[in-house]
Amino acid sequence: MPPPTTWQSLLDMPPLWRHDALLDADEANRLLGCLERDLDWQQPSLTLFGREHPIPRRQVWMGDREARYRYSGRDFVPEPWHPQVARLAERIAHALRDFSEAPRFNSVLLNRYASGAERMGWHSDDEPELGQEPLIAAVSLGSERPLRFRWRDRRAPAFNVNLTHGSLLVMGPGVQRQLQHALLPRTSHGIRISLTFRHIVIDT
Numbered sequence: 001m002p003p004p005t006t007w008q009s010l011l012d013m014p015p016l017w018r019h020d021a022l023l024d025a026d027e028a029n030r031l032l033g034c035l036e037r038d039l040d041w042q043q044p045s046l047t048l049f050g051r052e053h054p055i056p057r058r059q060v061w062m063g064d065r066e067a068r069y070r071y072s073g074r075d076f077v078p079e080p081w082h083p084q085v086a087r088l089a090e091r092i093a094h095a096l097r098d099f100s101e102a103p104r105f106n107s108v109l110l111n112r113y114a115s116g117a118e119r120m121g122w123h124s125d126d127e128p129e130l131g132q133e134p135l136i137a138a139v140s141l142g143s144e145r146p147l148r149f150r151w152r153d154r155r156a157p158a159f160n161v162n163l164t165h166g167s168l169l170v171m172g173p174g175v176q177r178q179l180q181h182a183l184l185p186r187t188s189h190g191i192r193i194s195l196t197f198r199h200i201v202i203d204t
């Protein structure tokens with residue numbers, strides 16, 4: 001496990017870690033503006049009980065060409081790496097050098113929440129293409145919002161993790177299997193962008 005100087009351990013087992021200053025405020029501001037401007041933010045619909053619902057946020061999938069993912073029963077090829085996002089992936093890999101299980105991230109889901117009303121419901125990132133025990137690294141930009149976690153077996157109370165501008169949250173092996181997370185709606189919040197870096201296992 002990494003030295004605890006810049007890292008804060010939120011859970012020991014499974015490992016949940018936060019780094020509050022991956023980017024300084026200027027870097028985080030610049031990246032937020034650049035992603036806002038450059039990316040083609042999408043709002044796909046999901047089918048739930050036979051009805052189509054547009055997702056309550058915008059998103060972009062980005063990554064290596066081979067890192068395809070399935071979504072609503074269809075195969076998607078990710079957008080090519082934006083140079084600033086590719087640089088950020090390298091920076092995270094560097095910050096994670098002391099985690100023995102740190103993967104090489106070949107894809108990232110970017111989420112854009114225009115206001116506190118936009119959100120993401122309870123889920124785990126446990127799609128088969130992420131492998132058995134994924135490590136997911138999430139960078140937050142913009143308005144500070146809590147990510148709420150709950151244990152699937154309700155062994156302990158749910159808790160919030162505050163995601164500040166420029167911070168990095170690491171969800172280590174076991175987090176997706178044992179917990180769910182959600183970005184719940186909040187009043188009076190400004191724009192927020194998150195980038196969740198993942199490793200998609202490529203079938204050969």
Ligand SMILES: O=C(O)CCC(=O)C(=O)O
Nearest residue numbers: 109111125147183194196
């Ligand atoms: O926006 C967030 O911090 C949560 C994103 C998330 O859970 C995901 O991309 O799977």
Ligand SMILES: [Fe+2]
Nearest residue numbers: 123124125181
């Ligand atoms: Fe997630």
